[in-house]
Amino acid sequence: MDAAATRPGSSPPRVLLVEDDAAIRHFVEMALEDMPLTLVACPTLARARAELAAAPAALVLLDMMLPDGSGLQLLEQERRRPGAPAGTHWVLFSASMSPVLQNDLAELGIHQVLVKPVTLRALLACVQSALLAYAGS
Numbered sequence: 001m002d003a004a005a006t007r008p009g010s011s012p013p014r015v016l017l018v019e020d021d022a023a024i025r026h027f028v029e030m031a032l033e034d035m036p037l038t039l040v041a042c043p044t045l046a047r048a049r050a051e052l053a054a055a056p057a058a059l060v061l062l063d064m065m066l067p068d069g070s071g072l073q074l075l076e077q078e079r080r081r082p083g084a085p086a087g088t089h090w091v092l093f094s095a096s097m098s099p100v101l102q103n104d105l106a107e108l109g110i111h112q113v114l115v116k117p118v119t120l121r122a123l124l125a126c127v128q129s130a131l132l133a134y135a136g137s
Helices: 022-032 045-054 071-080 099-108 120-136
Strands: 014-018 038-042 059-063 089-094 110-115
Touching (some): 014 022, 022 038, 089 120, 099 110, 110 120
Parallel strands (some): 059 089, 089 110
């Protein structure tokens, strides 16, 4: 990712990883460790809600199914939360994806859907694209 992916005069973009599977969290953490960003791992929706309330995120990498609910619940709640930043980009991890669901997700404003298992190349390209879009918003 080049320097254009951060907003001028700001700290590295904050990325939330909302994923309950420890192996996937580890994969994403290792994949993104050399990128100029701050990664915050959240194994539950409750932790992600607290992190989003504490500070805005440029990008949320969101698992569809978590122990305490659906990742889509978090997206919908965050869109309705007073004071929530509008520029956050959302990427959804899912084990399967129907064309109808993918269309519904696009209407919700999902930047991209990554179907598990995610390749390193797909993950890096997606994160770079989302952060560049964030920097331009």
